[in-house]
Amino acid sequence: MRRVLFFYGVVVISFSAVPARAQWAVFDSANFGQNVLQAARALQQIDNQITSLANQAQMLVNQAKNLAMLPLSTLSTLQSTISQTTALLAQAQNIAYSVTSVEQQYQQAYTSISSSMSDSALFSQAQTRWQNAVGGFEDALKMQARAVGNIPSDSSAMTQLVSASQSSAGALQAAQAGNQLLALQSRQLSDVVAVLSSNGRAQDLDRAREAAAEAEGQAQYEHFAQHDAYVPGAVSVFNDGN
Template structure:
């Protein structure tokens, strides 16, 4: 704090008092102007030191704030999300019927859902394939229902994860912790989106199996009707006389 110029008379009186107290033989000549200048220099030096101390305190607080913003969030829910997502993936891997692999699916589909039956296909084989198609449609519906049940069970765990992440985000002490909590919230949203896609895949698969079964049944019926009618001359009715 800078002292006002009114201190000069005070310094002058102080110098005069010192002259009065000392004996005549020990009187020292004091320059009042020099004393005032020295005092003002000391005050300015003290003020400069105070400013430097304040600056150092501000820099120290700034470093503390930076450290708080760079502090990592000691909380991670990624493993919990992976566990719940793996449960639905396991159900897809256990799915019966047509495989989810494209090459295997093409081979099985061409065998069980032919666009046209060969003339030498036996009736027993046609019956076996019809029953296998029915079984695959049933397995497709079962898989879709299992995935639905698993997704419903995962919702309770997702709600718990969401509540924990919201609490961590609100209690975040710095920008990095808040950003990490937000990223984990986005991971939860992505995981739920993947689950929804898996559920949609299994449902659409069950519908596609049923439609393919109906188309194959129509082709089977056409082939059986062709065999029943035969390729010869159809029957022509004519009157028969039993008695002359």
């Protein structure tokens, strides 16, 4: 404490010591509890954000799997097999698998038989029809052999595709495996159609040959009937003078 005194006209300033008070820290439990709650809420929000980011990351991973391409493709093998079958059909003997070819050759060899034709012409047409029938059966046998020969490769492709479908990482891979299995079935159906067509062609050519043979026999009979009938006459065997 400071004091001001006047002593004989002189200002005297004196100081007296004041005892200092002790300083004690005060703990506010309510404020501390509030801070702890706020920190806990902040940690919970951070944990929620981490969980959300993890879920989003997993979703992206799943989307990437669903968009992953199937590493297996049997398309080239299927196309090669179909090309071989198509080439074999194109090698059909005599009467090809063509509407125009069937119309022209069928009319020439099967429906143009008449009694006015010579024996050599009738024989030539019969020879053509026989060759067509034999060629048709040969073509059918070749096609059957081709279809049977495709079975091992089809079995291998089916095994690979089923395994790929079962172990697919995502929806796209499973769908692609399923599509390739459908393509394999379609290729197998094309073999069935080719075999049925070749068999039907061979049978139809043989039936047409039989029908033409009947027409040929009728034409030969009419050709023979056009000649003058035999007229009997008297024949002298022994000399009446003897």
